Amino acid sequence: MKRFLLAAAALLATSLHAHGAEVSVAVAANFTAPMQKIAALFEQDTGHKAVLAFGSTGRFYAQIRNGAPFEVLLAADDETPARLEREVLAVPGSRFTYAVGRLVLWSKRAGLVDGQGQVLRRRDAFDRIAVADPKLAPYGAAAIEVMGKLGVLDALRPRIVQGESIAQTHQFVATQNAALGFVAMSQVYVNGHLGEGSAWIVPADLHAPLRQDAVLLKKGQGNAAATALLAFLKGDKAKALIRGHGYGL
Structure with missing residues (x-):
C-alpha cells in the first residue's frame, strides 16, 4: 500500500508539472544570466514556464504602457515598478526588491x-x-x-x-x-x-542605490505561474543564484 501511495503521489506531481502555466516576464538586461538559471529551476520545481524577454527598463515601461502582454516585470530600478502601480498597470502591494545591483x-x-x-x-x-x-x-x-x-x-x-x-x-x-x-x-x-x-x-556611495524591484503586472493578475514566479524569487534557491552573480539582497 505504501509503495502504491508513493507511486500515486509521483504520478500526481508529474501530472501537475505537465499542466503548468506560462508567464511572460520582462527582465532588465543586467539580470539576464541569473534569470536564465532561475527560470530553469522554477520550471523544474513548479512545472510552470517563465517566457523571458530581456531589455532596458525604460523600453519595457513604454511597451507595457502600450499594451505589451507582459505579466511580470523585473526592473533595473525601483521607480519604474512604482510608477506602473500609480498608473494602475501593476497590482498594488505586489512590488518588492529582488536584488541590489553593483x-x-x-x-x-x-x-x-x-x-x-x-x-x-x-x-x-x-x-x-x-x-x-x-x-x-x-x-x-x-x-x-x-x-x-x-x-x-x-x-x-x-x-x-x-x-x-x-x-x-x-x-x-x-x-x-x-x-x-x-x-x-x-x-x-x-x-x-x-x-x-x-x-x-564602483563604490556604492558614488551613485544612487541600484534597487531592482519586481512587480506583478495587471495582465498577470490571476495567472498562477506569475504569482508562483514572484514567490520563487523570494526563496532560497533564487537568492543563492542572485548572490552568486554579485547582487545584494
Whole structure:
C-alpha cells in the first residue's frame, strides 16, 4: 500500500508539472544570466514556464504602457515598478526588491582598468567608453552620476558611446568597440571572480542605490505561474543564484 501511495503521489506531481502555466516576464538586461538559471529551476520545481524577454527598463515601461502582454516585470530600478502601480498597470502591494545591483567599470583588456578607477583620468589610455542610455537604463544613469561625482564627465562626454541597454553596452566592451565601459557586476563576475580583463567595482556611495524591484503586472493578475514566479524569487534557491552573480539582497 505504501509503495502504491508513493507511486500515486509521483504520478500526481508529474501530472501537475505537465499542466503548468506560462508567464511572460520582462527582465532588465543586467539580470539576464541569473534569470536564465532561475527560470530553469522554477520550471523544474513548479512545472510552470517563465517566457523571458530581456531589455532596458525604460523600453519595457513604454511597451507595457502600450499594451505589451507582459505579466511580470523585473526592473533595473525601483521607480519604474512604482510608477506602473500609480498608473494602475501593476497590482498594488505586489512590488518588492529582488536584488541590489553593483556597477563596474570593465575592460576586456587586462591591466587597463585599475582598482581605483583612475583610468578615467588618463586621457591617453582609451578612445571610447561605453555607457547604457541613461534615459532608458538605470545602470546608465548611475554611470553618468559616477563620472559627475568624480569630476570627469565633461572631459569624457566626447568619448561616450551609448548602448540602448546594459546588454548592448557590455557587447561594445566585449567586442572591444569600446576600450572600457560601465556594466553590471553580474555581467563580468561569477561567484566573486572576474571572468576576464580588468575591472573596478564602483563604490556604492558614488551613485544612487541600484534597487531592482519586481512587480506583478495587471495582465498577470490571476495567472498562477506569475504569482508562483514572484514567490520563487523570494526563496532560497533564487537568492543563492542572485548572490552568486554579485547582487545584494
